[in-house]
Structure formats: C-alpha cells, structure tokens
Amino acid sequence: MIKLDSPSIKIVILGGLGEFGCNMMAIESGEDIVVIDAGLGFPPENTSGVEIIVPNISYLKENQKRLRAILITHGHEDHIGALPYLFSQVQVPIYAPPFAYHLIKQKIKGKYEKWLNKIIIGDYYQLGDIKVEFFPVNHSTPDSTGIILYTKAGILLHTGDFKRGKPLIGTNSINWKMLYERLPSRVRVLCSDSTYSIVSGNSEPDQIVEPHLADIVKKTRTKIFLSTFSSSIGRIKQALKVAKDHGRQASILGDSMSKKINIARKLGYLPGFENTVISVDKLKSLPSHKFMLIVTGSQGEKNSALMRLTRGKFKGIEISSGDCLVLSSSIVPGNELKVAEMIQKLSVKGVKVIDQTKAKIHVRGHALKDDLKELIKIFQPEYFIPIHGQYEHLLEHLLIAKEAGISRKNICILERGNVLQISSKGSELMSPVPSGLVFLKGTARHIIDSSVIDDINDVGGNGVLTISLLINLSNENRELKCFVDQVEFTASQDVLKNIKDYTQETLETAVADGIKLDRLDSLMIQRVDQYLTMKNILRPMIRINIINPNKTK
Incomplete structure (x- = not known):
C-alpha cells in the first residue's frame, strides 16, 4: 500500500513506444489505474495468417479490480482498434470524445455498449482519486484530445496525437500557453507525441490544402478520383467543398469511409453537401467533368476501392486514360512498395497521379521538431517521456527535450513492459509487467500461438x-x-x-x-x-x- 504522505505515479507501458501502433499505457495512482488508449498494429505484409496485432493485456486482467477507466484520445485505429479484443477479456468504463465514441460504438455494439461514455471536451471526470480533463488538440481526425491527470503525486499531461493550428472540423485546439497558465501546479510528467520528431520545422496548417485541390479541379476536364484516409473528415470536407464550388457532384466508395462520413453527418460536421453527394449509380451517368469519386485505398490496401479500380471496373466505374487521381495522404511506413506499385499500374493506364510530391494536397497531422520544442519550453515539466514512435523518434525527441532545457536524467526513454515510478525520491524503473504482442486473425479474432509466428x-x-x-x-x-x-x-x-x-x-x-x-x-x-x-x-x-x-x- 502506498503511504498517503509519499504519493507516487506509476507509468506502465503496454504498447506504442519503440513501435508505431498498439498505443496503450496505464497510469497508477494509489489504488487507482486508468488506461490511455487501446490501439492495434498491423503485421508486415508477408506475415502469413496474421491480420492485426494488439498489446498483451495480462497486466490489466491481473489488476481489473483497480481499473477505473480507459481514456481515449481520438478515433484512429492505432488508439481504439484493440478495444474489441480487450473487452473480450476485461470490462471497464470507456471515456471517449464524440467522433471516437461513435466509432467505438460500432465496434463493441451489444452487451458492451453500457460501458461506453461520451465525454464533453473540456469537462472534468473523477475516477477514484484521479481527476481527468480532456482538452482539444488539432489532429487529422475530428474531436482529437489530449488528457490531463490530476493525481496526489502531481499532474501528468498526455498530448495525444497533435499538431499546431486550427482543426478543419470541431472544437478549436488548445492554446498551450493559456493551458500552462491555468494549471494549479507545474506539470510533473509530460508525455508527448514523437511521430515526426525527426522532421525539422513547424507543422503546416491544414487550411493550405484547399486552394491546391481547387486548382487541380479547375484545370481538370476528366473524371477526378481522390483518395485519403477514411477518418480524415476534414480533408473529405475540403474535397466536397471544392467539388461543389466547381460544379461537380461526388460519391463515396469504400465501406469504412462511408461509415465514418455517416457519423460525421450525424454530428453535424458535414453540413451543406446534401445536393453534392449522390449515389455511385447516379454519379456514373454524369459527364466526366461533373464527376468526383472519393475512395478508400490511399495505402494500396488489397481490397480497397482504389485497388479494385486499379485492377479494372468496380461498381460500374472505371478509371481510364486521362483521368486524374489525387492521393491526399502520406504513406504509412511499410506501405511504400504497395503504393508505388499501384501508382505504376495507374500510370501505365495513362492516369494522371498527383501526390504530395507534385502539389500541396496533403500536410502532416503531427507536430514537427520546432512545435515539440516550443511545447516543452512552455511547460518545463519535471519529467519528460517521449511517446508514439519507434526508437529513432523517441531518441530524437530526447535531444529536443534536452535542447528545451530538460535535464537528461529526467528524460525517460521507455519501451513495452516498462514500469516507471515517479515519487518524491525521483524516478525509478520497477519490475516489468508482461508485455509483447498478441497476434490475431479472422473475423472472430482468434489468437495465433506465438510459436506459430516464430515459425513463420x-x-x-x-x-x-x-x-x-x-x-x-x-x-x-x-x-x-x-x-x-x-x-x-x-x-x-x-x-x-x-x-x-x-x-x-x-x-x-x-x-x-x-x-x-x-x-x-x-x-x-x-x-x-x-x-x-x-x-x-x-x-x-x-x-x-x-x-x-x-x-x-
């Protein structure tokens, strides 16, 4: 039992450090535990039989009586994708911002829905002795948040995935200086997004993309296909506005994107496009210069709408010589070869492919070096933990923190399974918890024995x-x-x-x-x-x- 006169925080890393995906960490304060995010990862392309990867949750099962909640920062799969697997093992209240709430509701519908709570961004939630605040950040999906935990041992601030600037949809993002000024005490622990810590400069505003999309549409007299991430509702809104402004009608092709757009409409995030978005059946009868098809498949996924179009006619639609494809997304590490092969096949067909190397039709959704340094300088936390990235990114973030004035001994590079305790005596690595990855396959998400993975x-x-x-x-x-x-x-x-x-x-x-x-x-x-x-x-x-x-x- 932790003595009341010597409170401590324990940070338990279950995934997402030293790797991309599988984001999950637990915070212990006294007898209370909260979990931040529950994400999945994807295996390398040639790992036979494995569909998704999730963190090992043995620690959560062993401590279920102390679990107070799972706190979700936003609705990307690397932050919510492990929830169905987790809920098959452990039931605990989930607190999620509106867009993520509806995505999760589709994943765990039925008997587990009673555990799901939609938060109000900016409100406080008391979970045992831990008080939780969700604050708005700018990221590439609506209702993205950071999280503040107020504990007896001090404040832990988790940035979530973030970048500078104003979101295209939803609540304005937090002003970091104003947040710092209103906090009751110094931040004890800052956990910050490392995704683009290796890229110099500041992140660019999302708003700069729209005029470049408009320029492409204005100059194109053939069919336009646009592919982006299905959760990038802000980018989809920009595409629909440009289509509407230039007399084109649009259809959505791809189940995952259609579901997310329906949620966005329900939340009021896509007003004014009732006459712009039509069915694919109606769209295919239009002349080419009146046509925009927004499709899934920007990562070259085998069964996506764009890959099916690459192979031939799909849903009565064909992408032909002279047509224009706009790839409005970055390439997720590991997908480079698939995307390159897809572009090659389309180019051979005579399709004009425009990606971010040819026009400013995509900007990064995460903070860059100068943004990260500015954040650390504002808060000057006692301890700093780089999160969300491979070791290369975490170690580069270490250097950024050091340049921003944080003592090296107070910068903690952690990995899956690590338990870091912070108390009045300082920081200390405790005995690790069970870690590793769980490999799943099939619609029922059967666990594949690790020995099989080793054989593969x-x-x-x-x-x-x-x-x-x-x-x-x-x-x-x-x-x-x-x-x-x-x-x-x-x-x-x-x-x-x-x-x-x-x-x-x-x-x-x-x-x-x-x-x-x-x-x-x-x-x-x-x-x-x-x-x-x-x-x-x-x-x-x-x-x-x-x-x-x-x-x-």
Whole structure:
C-alpha cells in the first residue's frame, strides 16, 4: 500500500513506444489505474495468417479490480482498434470524445455498449482519486484530445496525437500557453507525441490544402478520383467543398469511409453537401467533368476501392486514360512498395497521379521538431517521456527535450513492459509487467500461438533493420544502450532480442576498447551480418543511428 504522505505515479507501458501502433499505457495512482488508449498494429505484409496485432493485456486482467477507466484520445485505429479484443477479456468504463465514441460504438455494439461514455471536451471526470480533463488538440481526425491527470503525486499531461493550428472540423485546439497558465501546479510528467520528431520545422496548417485541390479541379476536364484516409473528415470536407464550388457532384466508395462520413453527418460536421453527394449509380451517368469519386485505398490496401479500380471496373466505374487521381495522404511506413506499385499500374493506364510530391494536397497531422520544442519550453515539466514512435523518434525527441532545457536524467526513454515510478525520491524503473504482442486473425479474432509466428518469421526476409545507439559518455549520466527497430524484416522476437543483446555487447566492448564513434557504423553492420549469417537469416538493409546527447547541434 502506498503511504498517503509519499504519493507516487506509476507509468506502465503496454504498447506504442519503440513501435508505431498498439498505443496503450496505464497510469497508477494509489489504488487507482486508468488506461490511455487501446490501439492495434498491423503485421508486415508477408506475415502469413496474421491480420492485426494488439498489446498483451495480462497486466490489466491481473489488476481489473483497480481499473477505473480507459481514456481515449481520438478515433484512429492505432488508439481504439484493440478495444474489441480487450473487452473480450476485461470490462471497464470507456471515456471517449464524440467522433471516437461513435466509432467505438460500432465496434463493441451489444452487451458492451453500457460501458461506453461520451465525454464533453473540456469537462472534468473523477475516477477514484484521479481527476481527468480532456482538452482539444488539432489532429487529422475530428474531436482529437489530449488528457490531463490530476493525481496526489502531481499532474501528468498526455498530448495525444497533435499538431499546431486550427482543426478543419470541431472544437478549436488548445492554446498551450493559456493551458500552462491555468494549471494549479507545474506539470510533473509530460508525455508527448514523437511521430515526426525527426522532421525539422513547424507543422503546416491544414487550411493550405484547399486552394491546391481547387486548382487541380479547375484545370481538370476528366473524371477526378481522390483518395485519403477514411477518418480524415476534414480533408473529405475540403474535397466536397471544392467539388461543389466547381460544379461537380461526388460519391463515396469504400465501406469504412462511408461509415465514418455517416457519423460525421450525424454530428453535424458535414453540413451543406446534401445536393453534392449522390449515389455511385447516379454519379456514373454524369459527364466526366461533373464527376468526383472519393475512395478508400490511399495505402494500396488489397481490397480497397482504389485497388479494385486499379485492377479494372468496380461498381460500374472505371478509371481510364486521362483521368486524374489525387492521393491526399502520406504513406504509412511499410506501405511504400504497395503504393508505388499501384501508382505504376495507374500510370501505365495513362492516369494522371498527383501526390504530395507534385502539389500541396496533403500536410502532416503531427507536430514537427520546432512545435515539440516550443511545447516543452512552455511547460518545463519535471519529467519528460517521449511517446508514439519507434526508437529513432523517441531518441530524437530526447535531444529536443534536452535542447528545451530538460535535464537528461529526467528524460525517460521507455519501451513495452516498462514500469516507471515517479515519487518524491525521483524516478525509478520497477519490475516489468508482461508485455509483447498478441497476434490475431479472422473475423472472430482468434489468437495465433506465438510459436506459430516464430515459425513463420524465423526464416527472416528482406526489409530494414534500424539499430539506434544511445551513447552518453559524460561522467554524470553515463549510458550505453541499443534499440532495435524493424520494418518488413520479419524476424521473430527471439531473433530481435538476440540482435539487441549482441549489439549491446559489441557497443560496450567497442567503447571500452576506445574505438572511435565514426567507426561504430561499419563495426555494428559487420557484427550483425555475422549473426544473421550464422542463423541463416536473409540479410535486410541495416541502418545504424547514433544518438549522442552531449553532441552540440
């Protein structure tokens, strides 16, 4: 039992750090636990039989009596996609902003709906001894929020996924300085989005996209196809407005997008387009210059509307020579090859493909380096935890925090399974909780035994293996750590652990032997090559990323 005169916060990482997707963390304060987000991830393309990946929730099952709520920041799948699996194991109240609430309601309809609560952004919720506040942020889906936890041990602020500027839909985003000024005390722990920590500059406003879309539509006299993420309701609203302004009518093709647009309409987020959006049957009878089709499939997904159109006629619609395809989205890491192949096939057909490299028809949905630094400077938290990203992104965010004035010893790089306790005595890593990933398949989401995954993955494959080396040789905070990331390199967890152990040993030996840092790249690649050859695993592309917190930029 934690003594009342020495309160502490425990941060339990269940997913989303050291990886993209599977975002889930738990916060313990006294006898109360709240969970922030419950997301899924997707396996590499060539992982046979696996459809989705979710975090291991053994810790939640073991502590169900202490669970007070699951708090949802927004409605992207990497933040809500694990809820059906979680609810098959653990039932606990869910608190979600309006758009995410309706998405979740579709996922857990039936006996679990009673656990679902729609929050009012800006309101407070008392969950045991933890008081919770949801505040609005700008992101690429409506009603995105950050979360503040007021605990006896201090304030924890979780940014959620965010960028600067005003959202295209819904509540205005928070003014960080005004939020800082109204908080009753200094932020004890700041957990901040690291997705684009490796990209310099400031994020661009979403509003700049519309005139570029309008210019494309104005100059095009053939059919226009536009593909974006199905949850990007703001971008869809921009496309519909441009279509309406230029005398085109539009249809939606793709079940996931249609469902989300129906929710947005229900919430009043798409007013004024009643005469613009028509059925596909009506649209296909229109002349080409009156035609816009908004479709799923910007990531080259096999059964998406756009991929079916790429293969031939779909729903009576055909994408033909001279038509225009606007890809208004970024490419999710791991999908580059699929998207490139799709563009190639369409280009061979004579389709004009416009993506973000050719026109400003997409902007990033996450904060960039300068945004992140500004946020840290405003709050000057006692402790800083980079979240939401692979190790490369977390380690870069570490450097940003250091430049913003946070002491290195108060910046915590965590990974799945870590438990960090923060108290008046400082921060301390506690015994880890069960972690790892759960592999699911089929509509019933059956669990695939991990040994099967190992059999599938042990043969290895091509892809990218990134080894990040954190090297801090200062006397005060000496650190030598290795982190391993994979993209499309489908080695088993055991193989990755062995690579991590092997590179850690190599790093420590190299530093002890006085090997210069500029020689570490080739040494690490050589040693990893030796290990892969010994295990008969096909060699991926190997990237070495050296992070030196003491190096002046």
